[in-house]
Amino acid sequence: MKMAELKQRLRKDRPMTTVTLRMPEDVIEDLKRIAPLLGYSGYQPLIRAYIGQGLRADLERLEDTPIARLLDNLKAQGVPEETLVKALADLSA
Numbered sequence: 001m002k003m004a005e006l007k008q009r010l011r012k013d014r015p016m017t018t019v020t021l022r023m024p025e026d027v028i029e030d031l032k033r034i035a036p037l038l039g040y041s042g043y044q045p046l047i048r049a050y051i052g053q054g055l056r057a058d059l060e061r062l063e064d065t066p067i068a069r070l071l072d073n074l075k076a077q078g079v080p081e082e083t084l085v086k087a088l089a090d091l092s093a
Contacts, residue, residue: 021047 008014031043040046062068071084 028043031046035041035043035046038046040049071088074084075081
């Protein structure tokens, strides 16, 4: 993850949205029990932390592909982002 993206993710005032998620009651009870032991104010911040950890791991894994490295290299050499986006879209069509 790029430093600018990381700084954006660490901001405390990021906008939030409500999501409804169905989960087994026993899982919620476990989350409620474990959250304070891990230093979280409640089970919802713990769920967000779990999701964030998994998301960051997947983003790191997927962003470190040969195509991602090629795109980063082309951007560094001055190829406009719009050109790269169009080229990727043409490949998908």
